[in-house]
Amino acid sequence: MVEKSIMAFIATLGFGLLVNIRGKNLFLAALGGAISWFAFLLISSYHASVVISCFIAAIIAGAYSEILARSIKVPATVFAICAIIPLVPGSGMYYTMFEVISNNMEKAAVKGFETISVAGAIAVGLFVVSVFTQIVRYWYSRIKKTIFIK
């Protein structure tokens, strides 16, 4: 599990270089990829389904990137894009296509639905974090305002 996460780190590092992230952001973005993949492997080792594992891993990836974005003033997308890269259902896409060309339409439908669900789960995971951050920011600014007025 740890060695796969390290390889996910290297893979995300490569992706980060391809989308031209530089300096310490690159390292942090790659770390995000390793963290999300480690979370995915950890959760799926407890017999959770792929969709649930991806959902929780995406939440962790989203939280990681939002926290980093606030603390070092870099857009959250920079980290979010890299952190979810290992979760993106490239394999689901491949197996769906493979079942289609082998004429197993039922298996293709199952795999295809799972692939779309995983993509949706990643999206909703990031969405949850994003909304949560907005709420926190809203309350933070309100509290700051009331203290300031008093």
Next chain:
Amino acid sequence: MVDLKRILLIAGETGRIMLENGAETYRVEEVITRISHGLGVHHAESFVTPTGIFVSLTDINNNTLTLVERVKQRSTDLEKITRINNLSRKIGKMAHSIDEVEAELRSIKAIKRLPSKVILPLSAAMAASFAYVYGGSIYDCLAAFMVGGLVRFSTIVLGNARMNDFFINIVGGATAALFALIFHALGVSESIDKVIIGSIMQLVPGLAITNGIRDTITGDLLSGIARSVESFLIAVAIAVGAGIVLKLWIDNFSVWLW
């Protein structure tokens, strides 16, 4: 008196750079208005879609100027986005002259991407590590290393020839499948699927998925739908490319495959 024309050009240019390099819609709109207000425009409004930008600036005497920027090619360069984002924050906090902003914008535009000869081995290494991440053996990594490099080579060549993205991804998927099958037939790799998956991971639309969702959340429904469709089409294109090659191979050389 504010030089509305110059500010408009700067704002439009900034928006275009951001959009071409993969920023979310709300961020582009925010940066355009922030830069315009920072340079002293009375009222700034912008409407951004993935394929074009509309900026409209109004000064204190109700003179309005509008600019349309058409965005044709999109790639990903997160360094440019980070730099522009920082620039717009700085303008918001302290007064900057137009010249300073223009100079900064020029230096951001001059940021170079990695040259092809670096990108090729990098993509190859990325494919190899993804093959391992998804459960391939060391031999699969070796095959994925070469296949990943070949996939990136084909996409670079087609990209230089200004082919459209859909076609590039079909060819990318086809290249991945073809060479994965060849390396398997030659006895280099143990599995075909891990090699193909590892090498197509560099093509998958991770950015389009996240941006599509972010746009939808923030209420830019038009861009959200456009980007979601984009990501779906990219995925279909990769699958179609790989699928055609696999199908042809199975029908004609199935003896070698299993």
